[in-house]
Amino acid sequence: VIESAVRIRDANPEDAGSIARLLEQLGYPSTSDEVAARLLRLTDFGSAIVQVGEVRGQPVGVITCHVFPSIHATTPTAWLTTLVVDRDCSGQGVGTALTTSAEAWARNRGASRIVVTSGNHRDGAHAFYEHLGYSRTGVRLAKLLSPSQTAT
Numbered sequence: 001v002i003e004s005a006v007r008i009r010d011a012n013p014e015d016a017g018s019i020a021r022l023l024e025q026l027g028y029p030s031t032s033d034e035v036a037a038r039l040l041r042l043t044d045f046g047s048a049i050v051q052v053g054e055v056r057g058q059p060v061g062v063i064t065c066h067v068f069p070s071i072h073a074t075t076p077t078a079w080l081t082t083l084v085v086d087r088d089c090s091g092q093g094v095g096t097a098l099t100t101s102a103e104a105w106a107r108n109r110g111a112s113r114i115v116v117t118s119g120n121h122r123d124g125a126h127a128f129y130e131h132l133g134y135s136r137t138g139v140r141l142a143k144l145l146s147p148s149q150t151a152t
């Protein structure tokens, strides 16, 4: 098997369709229009990146990362907020290249720690992150927020 070179670059509006297909594989079905709008919002946010990994000129993976200040640390914290690689292209180093790139961006933004939360069922992803030096330090709890009941 000849491994193809992986190229990492910032996402642009033309990637919306490819990113939408990747998000569907991740379990978040989205239209290209929705993704295009979200790309704009993330760019406006100013403290996040969206990058794609290309193999043979095709975007086959996407990562997003946020950096934000907190009250419990002087340096900002980085959060990997999305990562998915096309299942047909797994095991080619695309996920590693995307994660390494996001880590470098976060480091440049002053972050000294990067975290990711990952669903309990994603055993493959957990092995992937541990391979990259991440360790299990907590548990994620989530709650759906229903529309607000009038505060009195």
Ligand SMILES: CC(C)(COP(=O)(O)OP(=O)(O)OC[C@H]1O[C@@H](n2cnc3c(N)ncnc32)[C@H](O)[C@@H]1OP(=O)(O)O)[C@@H](O)C(=O)NCCC(=O)NCCS
Pocket (backbone or CB within 6 Å): 026, 082, 083, 084, 085, 086, 089, 090, 091, 092, 093, 094, 095, 096, 097, 116, 117, 118, 119, 122, 123, 124, 125, 127, 128, 129, 131
């Ligand atoms: C997890 C994921 C991002 C990995 O991307 P990838 O491009 O296949 O990863 P890489 O090729 O860079 O793998 C690097 C190393 O991680 C480990 N690894 C990757 N996927 C693994 C898996 N499913 N099971 C066990 N180890 C795995 C391996 O040690 C691998 O090294 P090797 O190829 O020398 O064996 C990708 O499989 C994916 O998108 N999965 C579905 C979505 C998902 O779970 N996303 C994370 C949400 S938090």
